[in-house]
Amino acid sequence: MKHIPHKTIERLSQYRRALLLCLSKGKDHIFSHEIAKIQHITPVQVRRDLMLIGYTGTLRKGYKIQELIELIGEIIDSKEGQKVAIVGIGNLGRAIIKYFKNKRPKLAIVAAFDSDPKKIGKKFSGVTCYNISDMPKEIKNQNITIAIMTVPDDRTIEIADLLVKSGIKGILNFTPRPINVPDNVFLEEYDMTTSIEKVAFYVKDVQA
Amino acid sequence: MKHIPHKTIERLSQYRRALLLCLSKGKDHIFSHEIAKIQHITPVQVRRDLMLIGYTGTLRKGYKIQELIELIGEIIDSKEGQKVAIVGIGNLGRAIIKYFKNKRPKLAIVAAFDSDPKKIGKKFSGVTCYNISDMPKEIKNQNITIAIMTVPDDRTIEIADLLVKSGIKGILNFTPRPINVPDNVFLEEYDMTTSIEKVAFYVKDVQA
Numbered sequence: 001m002k003h004i005p006h007k008t009i010e011r012l013s014q015y016r017r018a019l020l021l022c023l024s025k026g027k028d029h030i031f032s033h034e035i036a037k038i039q040h041i042t043p044v045q046v047r048r049d050l051m052l053i054g055y056t057g058t059l060r061k062g063y064k065i066q067e068l069i070e071l072i073g074e075i076i077d078s079k080e081g082q083k084v085a086i087v088g089i090g091n092l093g094r095a096i097i098k099y100f101k102n103k104r105p106k107l108a109i110v111a112a113f114d115s116d117p118k119k120i121g122k123k124f125s126g127v128t129c130y131n132i133s134d135m136p137k138e139i140k141n142q143n144i145t146i147a148i149m150t151v152p153d154d155r156t157i158e159i160a161d162l163l164v165k166s167g168i169k170g171i172l173n174f175t176p177r178p179i180n181v182p183d184n185v186f187l188e189e190y191d192m193t194t195s196i197e198k199v200a201f202y203v204k205d206v207q208a
Numbered sequence: 209m210k211h212i213p214h215k216t217i218e219r220l221s222q223y224r225r226a227l228l229l230c231l232s233k234g235k236d237h238i239f240s241h242e243i244a245k246i247q248h249i250t251p252v253q254v255r256r257d258l259m260l261i262g263y264t265g266t267l268r269k270g271y272k273i274q275e276l277i278e279l280i281g282e283i284i285d286s287k288e289g290q291k292v293a294i295v296g297i298g299n300l301g302r303a304i305i306k307y308f309k310n311k312r313p314k315l316a317i318v319a320a321f322d323s324d325p326k327k328i329g330k331k332f333s334g335v336t337c338y339n340i341s342d343m344p345k346e347i348k349n350q351n352i353t354i355a356i357m358t359v360p361d362d363r364t365i366e367i368a369d370l371l372v373k374s375g376i377k378g379i380l381n382f383t384p385r386p387i388n389v390p391d392n393v394f395l396e397e398y399d400m401t402t403s404i405e406k407v408a409f410y411v412k413d414v415q416a
Contacts, residue, residue: 006406013405017384038386076405078412091303096400098299103401107408145411170411172403176225178246186410188403192304193311195380195396196356197221197284198214200315202394203353203378204286
């Protein structure tokens, strides 16, 4: 089970999101072609991913939604849950805290960090903001394994280094500044400019 | 030049970002292996992408940064520039306006939309917020081709439909609710939960 490709993990996360939504609407079974339609991919892709995690539905009724949600949880969540910190409490940091609050029981944002004295000691959607200089101590004490970076460009590299020194295991970097981390730290980077420029390119192409 | 793969377009956008940063630091030439290192990819990938857009450097000095920035601009930007609207002025919408302001001369956020009377008529980082009900009129009058959606989950589908009816050509959907658009509208979806869960999965794997 260890070698599930990155892209499959992303899709499993997206399937679960879609399944939770269907469940909340009172649906109990779903076909691969329905999941495929929601995710804009092919039914074959859905079936391949679910076969990879050992799940097959029935021809007549499709997949059991509740069962599939639990199975995906067993694959992608950790049993004990993981703790997440947000570094940088600007608009984006606050948006993420609000958005992610109570969304996934196994992934909790437990701390925020900033260097602005006006923010330190305050709570943002229930999450306490600490001084960035206390990051090593808090990451250790609270057993935080994942950091989401939403800091200003010019502080990105310095803060990423501090996170690594503090023993963080995974970083999601939302700044436009790419960072380097040692091999034992998992890094995911997302810059919204890339997405905006991609849309703009295809729109231009359509108009031309 | 029409059939550049999606992934290449994303990388060209990222190369330009890296090149602009190097240029601002006074650098004038760069080797493929340097770009590769910043982007965490292979030098072969960089050379393949740049050959695809018809650019080759010299063995001795590498690529001319200014020239390459201009060439990437010719490929991914439109000559006249494109106008972008943000729909939903919560923390995320405001973060995007601030972040993107003056970043790319050919892509300007010219309008924001929200249904909160307290926000309508106000400016956010210089961008006027209009009532969502005025979207069709403003999109047409201001010739807006791209919309970035940062609206609450439960309004996503209705607002996407209104955007399509208003003649929008591309949508970047930052909500966790996947949408459907006609074939002539380009759609890009990004849900931060997917990225957070992906990092969490690999961190769990490292710890296990």
